[in-house]
Amino acid sequence: MVTVVEHPLVQHKLSLMRDARTGVKEFRELASELSLLLAYEAMRDLEVVPVRFATPIEEGEFPMLSGKKLALVAILRAGLIMTDSIVTLVPAAKVGHIGMYRDPQSLEPVAYYSKLPADIAERRVFLTDPMLATGGSANAAIQNLKDAGAQSIKLMTILAAPEGIRTVEEVHPDVDIVTAAVDSHLNDHGYIVPGLGDAGDRIYGTK
C-alpha cells in the first residue's frame, strides 16, 4: 500500500526542497523536518498498551508504546538524514545502515556496506531513502533486510516515481510505502521528474 502524505506542511516543505534555489543548509533542514512528518504518518499503527503509574495528581493507566521494538535503516547516503531526524522521536529504536549507490550508467544499485541490528528479525523496520526512482536501491535494501530475517518492513521516502512504486510492489508487495509525493516519471538518466535533483548531492553539497 502507498500512503501519500497530503498535509500542507509536508507539501510546502517538499516544494521548498524542489526549488533549485534552495541551498544545502535549508535543504538539510527541510529534509529533516519532512522526515519527522512522514514518520508521524508511517508510525500511526504502532502498538500502545495501558501502563499504570501515578501523575503528580493521581494514579491512572496511560498508553505507552508496546509490541515489537523498532529499527530505522538508512540507505546511504541520503537516507541518513532521515534516520538521524526520526531517531529523535523514537530514541529506543536501533539504527541500521545499508550503503548503496546507483551506477550512473546501468542505474543498477551497487552495495558497498551493511550493518544491521543483530535482532532485526524481532523489530519493525522503517527503511529510509528520500528518493524512490527505479526502485532498484529500495528492492536491494529490502532483500538485504529480509535475508537478515526482517519480517515487518515499511519504506519511507520523500519522493517516489510511479516506476519505483511499481518495482517495489512487484517484488516486495508486503512492504508498505509512505511518501510525500508521487511524481510524473523518470527521465532517461533515471532522475525523478519534476523531482528535486540528486538528493544525496544536495544534502552533502557534492555536486
Ligand SMILES: O=P(O)(O)OC[C@H]1O[C@H](OP(=O)(O)OP(=O)(O)O)[C@H](O)[C@@H]1O
Ligand atoms: O530508485 P533508484 O533508481 O535506485 O534511485 C534511488 C537512489 O538514488 C539515489 O542514491 P544515489 O545512488 O545517488 O546515492 P546517494 O544517496 O549516496 O547520493 C537516492 O538516494 C536513492 O538511494
Ligand SMILES: O=c1cc[nH]c(=O)[nH]1
Ligand atoms: O531523482 C532522483 C533519482 C534518483 N536519485 C536521486 O537522488 N534523485
Ligand SMILES: [Mg+2]
Ligand atoms: Mg542512494
